[in-house]
Amino acid sequence: xxxxxxxxxxxxxxxxxxxxxxxxxxxxxxxxxxxxxxxxxxxxxxxxxxxxxxxxxxxxxxxxxxxxxxxxxxxxxxxxxxxxxxxxxxxxxxxxxxxxxxxxxxxxxxxxxxxxxxxxxxxxxxxxxxxxxxxxxxxxxxxxxxxxxxxxxxxxxxxxxxxxxxxxxxxxxxxxxxxxxxxxxxxxxxxxxxxxxxxxxxxxxxxxxxxxxxxxxxxxxxxxxxxxxxxxxxxxxxxxxxxxxxxxxxxxxxxxxxxxxxxxxxxxxxxxxxxxxxxxxxxxxxxxxxxxxxxxxxxxxxxxxxxxxxxxxxxxxxxxxxxxxxx
Amino acid sequence: xxxxxxxxxxxxxxxxxxxxxxxxxxxxxxxxxxxxxxxxxxxxxxxxxxxxxxxxxxxxxxxxxxxxxxxxxxxxxxxxxxxxxxxxxxxxxxxxxxxxxxxxxxxxxxxxxxxxxxxxxxxxxxxxxxxxxxxxxxxxxxxxxxxxxxxxxxxxxxxxxxxxxxxxxxxxxxxxxxxxxxxxxxxxxxxxxxxxxxxxxxxxxxxxxxxxxxxxxxxxxxxxxxxxxxxxxxxxxxxxxxxxxxxxxxxxxxxxxxxxxxxxxxxxxxxxxxxxxxx
Numbered sequence: 001x002x003x004x005x006x007x008x009x010x011x012x013x014x015x016x017x018x019x020x021x022x023x024x025x026x027x028x029x030x031x032x033x034x035x036x037x038x039x040x041x042x043x044x045x046x047x048x049x050x051x052x053x054x055x056x057x058x059x060x061x062x063x064x065x066x067x068x069x070x071x072x073x074x075x076x077x078x079x080x081x082x083x084x085x086x087x088x089x090x091x092x093x094x095x096x097x098x099x100x101x102x103x104x105x106x107x108x109x110x111x112x113x114x115x116x117x118x119x120x121x122x123x124x125x126x127x128x129x130x131x132x133x134x135x136x137x138x139x140x141x142x143x144x145x146x147x148x149x150x151x152x153x154x155x156x157x158x159x160x161x162x163x164x165x166x167x168x169x170x171x172x173x174x175x176x177x178x179x180x181x182x183x184x185x186x187x188x189x190x191x192x193x194x195x196x197x198x199x200x201x202x203x204x205x206x207x208x209x210x211x212x213x214x215x216x217x218x219x220x221x222x223x224x225x226x227x228x229x230x231x232x233x234x235x236x237x238x239x240x241x242x243x244x245x246x247x248x249x250x251x252x253x254x255x256x257x258x259x260x261x262x263x264x265x266x267x268x269x270x271x272x273x274x275x276x277x278x279x280x281x282x283x284x285x286x287x288x289x290x291x292x293x294x295x296x297x298x299x300x301x302x303x304x305x306x307x308x309x310x311x312x313x314x315x316x317x318x319x320x321x322x323x324x325x326x327x
Numbered sequence: 328x329x330x331x332x333x334x335x336x337x338x339x340x341x342x343x344x345x346x347x348x349x350x351x352x353x354x355x356x357x358x359x360x361x362x363x364x365x366x367x368x369x370x371x372x373x374x375x376x377x378x379x380x381x382x383x384x385x386x387x388x389x390x391x392x393x394x395x396x397x398x399x400x401x402x403x404x405x406x407x408x409x410x411x412x413x414x415x416x417x418x419x420x421x422x423x424x425x426x427x428x429x430x431x432x433x434x435x436x437x438x439x440x441x442x443x444x445x446x447x448x449x450x451x452x453x454x455x456x457x458x459x460x461x462x463x464x465x466x467x468x469x470x471x472x473x474x475x476x477x478x479x480x481x482x483x484x485x486x487x488x489x490x491x492x493x494x495x496x497x498x499x500x501x502x503x504x505x506x507x508x509x510x511x512x513x514x515x516x517x518x519x520x521x522x523x524x525x526x527x528x529x530x531x532x533x534x535x536x537x538x539x540x541x542x543x544x545x546x547x548x549x550x551x552x553x554x555x556x557x558x559x560x561x562x563x564x565x566x567x568x569x570x571x572x573x574x575x576x577x578x579x580x581x582x583x584x585x586x587x588x589x590x591x592x593x594x595x596x597x598x599x600x601x602x603x604x605x606x
Contacts, residue, residue: 149578266452306450
């Protein structure tokens with residue numbers, strides 16, 4: 001097991017190097033001269049040379065990459081072209097918002113997706129089953145950012161206490177406040193802001209989880225050991241939850257990992273809808289300003305998080321399923 | 328084939344939805360109730376007919392007083408065209424790379440597959456956004472971006488199919504008869520990979536449409552005057568309080584389209600691979 005973990009962690013190194021090359025090359029694929037783009041039409045040759053030196057564009061490509069990657073490794077993604085602030089600082093100030101939103105989106109998807117899937121499987125063929133499957137189909141066919149717009153229009157505009165845009169502080173901080181000062185105000189503030197964005201982003205994953213839980217549980221419930229458990233005279237509740245669901249949830253763990261990437265990507269657009277102050281919105285704003293250091297740093301950061309989550313899922317899967325081969 | 332589709336409810340509904348959509352896109356010029364480009368500021372933000380029966384526009388008008396229904400009908404073209412061309416492009420490159428990797432094996436295979444892993448290690452919408460951000464906004468660049476992020480899945484499916492078919496007796500027989508590699512690869516192997524590739528491509532169309540909508544929502548896809556659903560949503564967002572119909576209906580068009588491809592893809596998978604069908 002230990003060997004497997006070490007191997008799996010070491011495998012990350014080439015992947016991350018690969019991602020960094022890809023992200024670095026992106027900017028150099030851009031048509032035209034990035035400095036010309038920055039300076040506009042009426043720049044003097046001196047300005048041009050100066051900026052070229054500052055950004056290191058006068059050096060050969062591989063030197064540029066090594067410099068950039070070396071700095072990135074030390075947590076330095078350069079300086080934002082438009083805002084003048086260090087990219088690392090900008091990303092660090094936005095990252096908690098994005099991570100918190102991702103966390104609550106997954107939480108929403110699991111909390112509602114798994115029970116709905118179980119219910120559909122137990123009441124197979126019923127109205128509940130049918131409607132949950134229709135919901136699952138619609139859920140995966142719906143762009144999250146559009147669902148966000150619909151929720152804004154039909155929920156936020158009609159329910160007074162649900163705000164339309166922005167973030168009301170960290171929900172985790174709110175929990176901390178609740179336990180230390182017994183004041184639920186910070187929690188309430190955080191929660192009412194994060195609700196709609198988390199639902200918009202999490203619905204697609206919830207739909208997938210519902211569908212998977214249902215089919216996985218149905219398959220497990222046909223197994224011999226379930227028949228044995230029933231023959232022993234166990235209560236149906238015990239059979240379903242203890243013997244069935246525990247085994248049925250394995251593929252759900254994997255799918256959460258696989259879908260996490262799609263979710264992070266979709267969150268970039270949904271953050272824009274809700275003016276959520278996360279990394280996604282930072283990247284989107286940087287695009288319209290052609291602020292390449294932010295785009296590079298932001299995309300690299302999100303890709304690395306995605307890779308780490310996949311690693312965590314792989315490891316937890318190996319942990320949950322002892323039958324997995326470690327070689 | 329059609330008879331099998333008719334028996335599978337999911338595939339049938341999907342096929343009907345997509346057929347309707349294709350007909351709408353092809354005959355858009357004749358179907359539009361009004362000129363989708365005609366502006367009239369005096370009638371901007373007219374509500375849809377079932378909220379205001381005296382309105383002359385079925386789904387109301389947008390900020391420039393243009394007919395929303397006509398614009399949704401016209402917008403189907405860009406959605407389907409961008410997603411279709413991007414999927415076809417990713418199909419050509421993905422199948423090509425996957426087939427070569429699986430058939431040749433060795434270092435070339437390892438190199439291709441690592442490259443695919445690399446593309447997959449960045450969330451696809453994010454990568455598409457980053458690609459269009461560097462290439463510049465526009466329909467063609469959106470197509471390129473969507474095609475690139477869709478290649479790895481095609482390549483993986485093709486490769487795994489090629490790997491399993493490669494060992495079949497009829498392929499070995501072809502080799503023994505001295506057929507060229509190209510002939511074996513195209514006539515004997517790829518012909519038999521058709522089904523799973525079709526399934527992935529169909530489901531991929533749904534994804535491509537969502538990504539296209541997302542890109543144009545961010546202003547990175549089709550530029551005005553080209554009408555796209557994503558762009559309509561972005562415009563609608565500006566008027567979310569006064570004219571909710573501007574975000575509702577173009578989004579429903581997207582859901583309808585993606586649903587069609589998902590249903591057809593699911594159905595085709597069940598038809599081609601009855602073992603996969605769980606219940």
